[in-house]
Amino acid sequence: MMTSTTTPALGPLVGAYGLVGHEERLLLVRDRDASAFRLPGGRVQPGESVEDALRRSVREQTDVDLAYLDFCATVELRDHTSPNGPALYELALLFDVTLAGPEAARSSEHELRWLTQADLHQVELRPAVIAERLRSDALTVEHPWWPHYS
DSSP states (O other): OTTTTOOOOOOOOOEEEEEEEEEEEEEEEEEEEEEBBBBBBOOTTTTTHHHHHHHHHHHHHOOEEEEEEEOOOEEEEEOOOOTTTTOEEEEEEEEEEEEEEEOOOOOOOOEEEETTTGGGSSSSSHHHHHHHHHHHHHHOOTEEOOOOOO
């Protein structure tokens, strides 16, 4: 039974993100007003499929279409909210992605950067759980589920 002081739990948000590789480099994006880089992609909008969301987001961020995508992993992310509010979770679906023309990737709204495995240690990368696995090269199809641990 829910009382008037109980805040209902929110269901998880769903995001679709690409591991976009080209010539042994990984593409990261950063909003112009942000300090950290992240994988290209974004949240799935109501009425939108996961694949459509990934295609839309990457196109908006790079001005290039996807040539190939394949599911890779799911990461459960916890977004800390106000101390009195409920925790907000996101299921981040990661895909192995190839751009139709990676050399043409550009953006006026985002900074795009192609990084080698070694370069990943030189930039601020969020969310931390994904950054940790990318930096340690621990992203494998043998472990496609990364639950949130408190």
